[in-house]
Amino acid sequence: MTNKHASNLAQRLETGLFTVTAEVTLPDSIEKEALASRAHILEPYCDAINITDSTGAVPHFSNIAAASILIENNIEPIIQFSCRDRNRIATQADVIGAHAMGVRNIFCVTGDGVQTGDHPEAKAVFDLDSVTLLTTINHLKTTGKFLSGRELDSKPDFFLGAAVNPFVPPFEQRALRLLKKHRAGASFFQSQYCFDISRFESFLLLLLELTNGSPPPVLVGVGPLRSARFARWLTENVPGVAIPDHIINQIEKYPEKEQKKAGIEACVKIVEGVKNLTGVAGIHIMAHDWESSVSEIVEATGLTKTGRNN
Amino acid sequence: MNKVRLLEFTYLFCLKILSLLVPVLSEKRPFIGFMVASEKALKKPLFGCQMCGQCILHYTGMVCPMGCPKNLRNGPCGGVRSDGNCEIKPNMNCTWVRAWDNSTQMMVFTESIEEIQTELDHSLSGTSAWINELGGGK
Ligand code: SF4
Numbered sequence: 001m002t003n004k005h006a007s008n009l010a011q012r013l014e015t016g017l018f019t020v021t022a023e024v025t026l027p028d029s030i031e032k033e034a035l036a037s038r039a040h041i042l043e044p045y046c047d048a049i050n051i052t053d054s055t056g057a058v059p060h061f062s063n064i065a066a067a068s069i070l071i072e073n074n075i076e077p078i079i080q081f082s083c084r085d086r087n088r089i090a091t092q093a094d095v096i097g098a099h100a101m102g103v104r105n106i107f108c109v110t111g112d113g114v115q116t117g118d119h120p121e122a123k124a125v126f127d128l129d130s131v132t133l134l135t136t137i138n139h140l141k142t143t144g145k146f147l148s149g150r151e152l153d154s155k156p157d158f159f160l161g162a163a164v165n166p167f168v169p170p171f172e173q174r175a176l177r178l179l180k181k182h183r184a185g186a187s188f189f190q191s192q193y194c195f196d197i198s199r200f201e202s203f204l205l206l207l208l209e210l211t212n213g214s215p216p217p218v219l220v221g222v223g224p225l226r227s228a229r230f231a232r233w234l235t236e237n238v239p240g241v242a243i244p245d246h247i248i249n250q251i252e253k254y255p256e257k258e259q260k261k262a263g264i265e266a267c268v269k270i271v272e273g274v275k276n277l278t279g280v281a282g283i284h285i286m287a288h289d290w291e292s293s294v295s296e297i298v299e300a301t302g303l304t305k306t307g308r309n310n
Numbered sequence: 311m312n313k314v315r316l317l318e319f320t321y322l323f324c325l326k327i328l329s330l331l332v333p334v335l336s337e338k339r340p341f342i343g344f345m346v347a348s349e350k351a352l353k354k355p356l357f358g359c360q361m362c363g364q365c366i367l368h369y370t371g372m373v374c375p376m377g378c379p380k381n382l383r384n385g386p387c388g389g390v391r392s393d394g395n396c397e398i399k400p401n402m403n404c405t406w407v408r409a410w411d412n413s414t415q416m417m418v419f420t421e422s423i424e425e426i427q428t429e430l431d432h433s434l435s436g437t438s439a440w441i442n443e444l445g446g447g448k
Contacts, residue, residue, distance in 0.1 A: 127429070133320070169404070
């Protein structure tokens with residue numbers, strides 16, 4: 001890592017190296033080891049690991065604690081911050097605390113509504129939105145000051161990312177929304193699960209057109225479906241995940257025992273379909289509660305660390 | 311004239327008149343009272359106004375962004391349903407799908423939807439957005 005880049009992830013993306021990131025499933029555990037062991041399964045295959053922020057509005061391991069555990073284990077985290085649970089005071093406090101723990105990659109998302117999760121009676125915050133979350137952290141980064149103007153002892157060195165979901169309406173607006181986030185301070189993007197390559201391609205074409213062929217780095221979100229039943233649950237219950245019927249039907253053709261394999265095959269096909277598209281900077285694998293599948297996907301697509309870096 | 315353009319025209323008309331009145335009257339109590347009452351009376355039925363005090367209707371296709379259950383002011387979340395309805399309220403059109411559609415129909419403010427809106431100042435809740443915009447006071 002050189003001083004020029006905030007992190008290894010920043011260095012890879014800023015120098016145009018194909019990048020693989022993955023999401024670790026945060027365990028419902030009170031022990032460090034429960035998280036570290038999952039992260040170690042992913043580490044040999046990816047450049048950085050995403051830590052979600054009580055995703056799906058279900059409380060999980062704290063994102064900052066989880067990121068610190070990864071850092072202790074020499075694994076680079078991408079820490080997600082959502083707008084659902086923190087106002088601007090808590091957000092600023094947490095991101096500078098995370099910086100002190102060694103966190104550099106911060107990924108800003110709106111966050112799922114509390115209705116999605118297992119505490120639907122909770123009060124949702126949404127004091128900021130994903131764009132003002134970015135401008136707030138970017139303000140800390142570029143000025144070394146809180147929103148109020150109060151100064152930090154030095155400027156935090158963050159590498160900011162944001163989400164993009166080209167797979168839900170308003171489709172024509174998603175590239176513009178990405179660029180708004182880019183202007184707000186996001187230097188890289190990870191997409192929601194891609195199950196529809198042609199939809200992704202039209203998004204990318206528009207993005208390339210709007211940026212004269214040099215878009216900010218976009219990592220395509222992918223993930224294996226472990227069964228047709230899981231796929232249906234995902235598309236019906238997780239906001240923003242759209243899985244076309246033909247993919248579910250394809251997996252359903254197999255007996256239940258073989259559906260896992262079919263799910264990995266479908267994922268490999270998607271990765272093969274997107275990895276060489278102009279404007280794709282890498283892939284982001286979200287294998288919910290199925291870390292062991294990541295090695296298979298990466299190996300089958302020739303995206304192991306040695307494969308990519310040659 | 312379609313509805314969006316009519317609303318946009320009304321906004322521009324009010325802007326003309328109020329930019330003359332507000333700087334002169336913004337300190338006067340009865341005027342402040344009148345503005346708050348009339349904004350409540352008109353914008354609530356028309357837009358579902360929640361009196362955030364920082365009106366950005368003309369940036370968002372004359373659709374009030376505060377109608378979004380997450381109060382997003384810079385564009386849609388990633389949870390919009392395939393039918394264009396809201397993640398949180400499945401029977402409601404996503405505010406931002408409507409805002410986007412409407413903004414393409416506007417005459418002057420078509421591209422304003424792309425501007426970054428700053429974080430909401432909650433201390434302005436319940437005050438007159440026109441006075442805040444044109445009179446410079448809290
Ligand atoms: S789906 Fe639309 S209206 Fe609903 S929370 Fe998301 S942006 Fe707001």
